[in-house]
Amino acid sequence: MKEKTIYEHLREKGLSRRDFMKLCGTIAGMMGLEFVPPVKALGKTLGPSPEEVVAQALKTRPKVPIIWLEFQDCAGCSEAISRSSSPLLSNLVLNDIAIEYHETLMAAAGFQAEKAKEECMKKYFGKYVLVVEGSPTLDDDGIYCTVAGKSNLDLLKEAAAGAAAVIATGNCACFGGIPAARPNPTRAVGVADLIKDKPVVNIPGCPAIPEVTTGTILHFLILGQLPETDQLKRPLPFYGHTVHDHCLRRPFYEAGKFAGSFDDEGARKGYCLYRLGCKGPTTYNACAGLKWERGLSYPVQSGHPCLGCSEPHFWDGGGFYQGQSTPIIRLDRGSTATLVGVGVAAGAALAGLNAVKKSRAKKDLRKDQSGAPGSEPGSKKEG
Amino acid sequence: MNWTNILNFSRGPLLHVAMIIFVAGLSFRLVRVLLLGWARDRAKNKGSKLWGVIVNYLKGLFVLPFIPWVRRTFRHNELTFIAGGLFHLSLFLVLVFGTAHILVWKSLWGFGWKGLPTPILAFFSAVGIISMIVLLINRLTHPVLKMLTKFPVWINWLVVFLPMITGFIMARHLWFRYEVIFSLHLISVSLLLIWIPFGRISHFLFYFFSKTIHGAQAGKRAVTP
Ligand code: HEM
Ligand code: HEM
Ligand code: SF4
Ligand code: SF4
Numbered sequence: 001m002k003e004k005t006i007y008e009h010l011r012e013k014g015l016s017r018r019d020f021m022k023l024c025g026t027i028a029g030m031m032g033l034e035f036v037p038p039v040k041a042l043g044k045t046l047g048p049s050p051e052e053v054v055a056q057a058l059k060t061r062p063k064v065p066i067i068w069l070e071f072q073d074c075a076g077c078s079e080a081i082s083r084s085s086s087p088l089l090s091n092l093v094l095n096d097i098a099i100e101y102h103e104t105l106m107a108a109a110g111f112q113a114e115k116a117k118e119e120c121m122k123k124y125f126g127k128y129v130l131v132v133e134g135s136p137t138l139d140d141d142g143i144y145c146t147v148a149g150k151s152n153l154d155l156l157k158e159a160a161a162g163a164a165a166v167i168a169t170g171n172c173a174c175f176g177g178i179p180a181a182r183p184n185p186t187r188a189v190g191v192a193d194l195i196k197d198k199p200v201v202n203i204p205g206c207p208a209i210p211e212v213t214t215g216t217i218l219h220f221l222i223l224g225q226l227p228e229t230d231q232l233k234r235p236l237p238f239y240g241h242t243v244h245d246h247c248l249r250r251p252f253y254e255a256g257k258f259a260g261s262f263d264d265e266g267a268r269k270g271y272c273l274y275r276l277g278c279k280g281p282t283t284y285n286a287c288a289g290l291k292w293e294r295g296l297s298y299p300v301q302s303g304h305p306c307l308g309c310s311e312p313h314f315w316d317g318g319g320f321y322q323g324q325s326t327p328i329i330r331l332d333r334g335s336t337a338t339l340v341g342v343g344v345a346a347g348a349a350l351a352g353l354n355a356v357k358k359s360r361a362k363k364d365l366r367k368d369q370s371g372a373p374g375s376e377p378g379s380k381k382e383g
Numbered sequence: 384m385n386w387t388n389i390l391n392f393s394r395g396p397l398l399h400v401a402m403i404i405f406v407a408g409l410s411f412r413l414v415r416v417l418l419l420g421w422a423r424d425r426a427k428n429k430g431s432k433l434w435g436v437i438v439n440y441l442k443g444l445f446v447l448p449f450i451p452w453v454r455r456t457f458r459h460n461e462l463t464f465i466a467g468g469l470f471h472l473s474l475f476l477v478l479v480f481g482t483a484h485i486l487v488w489k490s491l492w493g494f495g496w497k498g499l500p501t502p503i504l505a506f507f508s509a510v511g512i513i514s515m516i517v518l519l520i521n522r523l524t525h526p527v528l529k530m531l532t533k534f535p536v537w538i539n540w541l542v543v544f545l546p547m548i549t550g551f552i553m554a555r556h557l558w559f560r561y562e563v564i565f566s567l568h569l570i571s572v573s574l575l576l577i578w579i580p581f582g583r584i585s586h587f588l589f590y591f592f593s594k595t596i597h598g599a600q601a602g603k604r605a606v607t608p
């Protein structure tokens with residue numbers, strides 16, 4: 001029997017045609033289809049609208065199975081998806097595109113769950129999408145994170161072998177995240193550091209914005225390929241701009257109006273949070289554009305400086321509440337005093353040396369002039 | 384290697400090493416000069432040393448810059464004087480009243496202050512940059528100055544110009560991704576900090592030194608410095 005397409009599946013579940021087209025529009029918007037080149041790749045630049053591209057894909061493509069692995073993490077990214085307030089999208093991804101294996105969300109547990117995963121990996125070999133949440137760890141062959149008796153390294157390699165594409169969600173899976181914060185006790189790394197032979201895309205964030213993860217999964221589903229990415233493998237439609245680029249406090253930044261504390265006049269007036277440690281200028285994420293909770297707000301809007309959660313090693317980039325321009329390693333009073341001491345000592349030593357040399361030279365001069373070596377009391381003969 | 388890591392490196396270890404060399408190097412320079420010693424001033428104390436110092440600073444900072452024609456340096460070369468003055472003024476305002484820089488001072492000393500509005504800073508950093516270019520052209524074209532200008536002086540110019548221009552581009556968000564130009568700014572600042580103890584830019588330290596001594600000497604003799 002031919003595999004059911006997503007459209008057939010959705011109709012069976014009672015979605016009307018009208019709702020279906022609306023959904024396609026939403027998806028097209030979510031994927032940022034209007035401004036990414038892959039539409040051109042389909043040869044459909046002039047033809048159908050983005051919704052129609054989506055509709056056509058959903059009508060012809062079968063469900064894409066997803067295997068979702070969790071390594072060293074807090075499950076916050078899964079939490080964000082399962083509680084995201086775009087129920088349409090997360091439902092679509094979780095149920096209708098089909099997540100076959102997700103330890104935290106699936107009903108099955110134990111051996112049953114492991115068996116389901118193995119069957120899925122076999123059945124859909126070369127077709128499924130592997131989503132990784134949490135950082136793999138290298139130290140001692142990965143024994144610091146094991147599931148069902150297997151180290152996370154083995155689990156990752158095994159699952160990646162049959163994947164059509166790998167999506168790392170959250171800063172941990174992308175760059176090591178919090179487990180990789182200094183001193184990185186388990187030697188946590190990003191998925192892309194380990195998986196080199198498959199297309200990998202990074203959706204960093206802490207947590208990743210759920211709509212961005214689902215949007216990227218949908219992108220793969222609809223266009224059959226991962227979106228274009230930047231140097232850090234982050235999809236450009238979502239990570240093409242900094243939080244600062246689209247920040248609603250930006251006019252205050254331009255005017256040089258900054259909140260000096262969390263409860264001063266400036267903070268009440270909505271001034272820029274740069275002085276309070278905002279990392280928005282160097283943080284590429286969709287927060288300010290897409291916002292959270294269906295466009296309700298995002299951290300900077302709510303009054304908190306951006307932590308830079310979608311950038312590598314944001315945990316070690318200086319204090320969260322310390323301005324971005326401050327040196328990461330501070331020269332404290334003690335070490336400053338030591339350095340001054342070293343400089344002074346070196347200067348004094350050199351001066352002393354010079355003085356000795358000078359007095360010797362003087363003496364020698366006098367000796368030469370008097371022509372009587374050793375005539376001075378206490379002077380030593382030199383060899 | 385990506386630019387986020389380069390930025391973390393320049394904000395971290397690079398700047399740290401630069402500051403270490405800066406502090407230790409300047410202390411070294413200062414001690415060397417102090418220990419050279421100077422001739423005993425045998426004049427009798429007829430006035431007040433402190434008063435002489437105060438008058439000397441006030442005059443140098445608030446009077447002479449506004450009536451420059453009484454000075455020989457000005458009559459000699461007005462352009463150098465004006466461009467040099469504007470450059471130092473801009474540099475001072477940007478370093479002391481730029482919000483990004485205030486945060487650096489705050490991280491060092493534990494307290495900060497209010498900055499100037501960005502448009503004013505933008506104006507002055509542009510003035511500073513243009514002044515530096517004028518000074519450079521002057522050096523390149525003036526027949527005598529050109530001969531006097533040795534290699535280290537060109538380096539002086541470069542290590543001051545680079546932080547100025549990268550800072551300006553960064554604050555206006557022109558052409559570069561922010562983390563790229565931010566890294567370049569910090570790399571050039573580090574270069575400046577490392578170079579200062581070895582070159583003549585350390586004059587900012589010795590300026591206060593000589594101003595104080597001259598003021599005190601004049602005060603002692605009860606003459607206007
Ligand atoms: C630790 C040392 C320094 C740090 C961390 C630092 C950081 C910064 C930052 C983050 C900005 C951009 C602010 C914004 O985006 O609005 C900036 C601007 C600037 N910096 Fe620095 N800077 C340092 C030292 C210097 C030095 C030594 C110079 C000059 C010799 C300099 C010259 C400038 C200039 C001209 C601007 C542009 C100001 C404007 O037009 O608004 N900086 N600096
Ligand atoms: C209290 C602070 C300062 C004072 C009173 C001061 C004073 C002066 C004076 C009188 C000159 C002209 C004499 C000469 O050409 O040697 C000069 C030149 C210069 N200063 Fe400063 N300075 C100060 C701080 C600085 C700082 C912090 C920098 C750089 C970071 C700087 C960079 C320069 C440069 C590059 C020149 C050469 C300009 C040219 O090409 O003619 N100065 N300074
Ligand atoms: S609050 Fe942060 S992101 Fe917004 S304008 Fe200020 S520095 Fe930029
Ligand atoms: S505002 Fe910054 S720290 Fe907060 S979620 Fe967005 S990117 Fe992360």
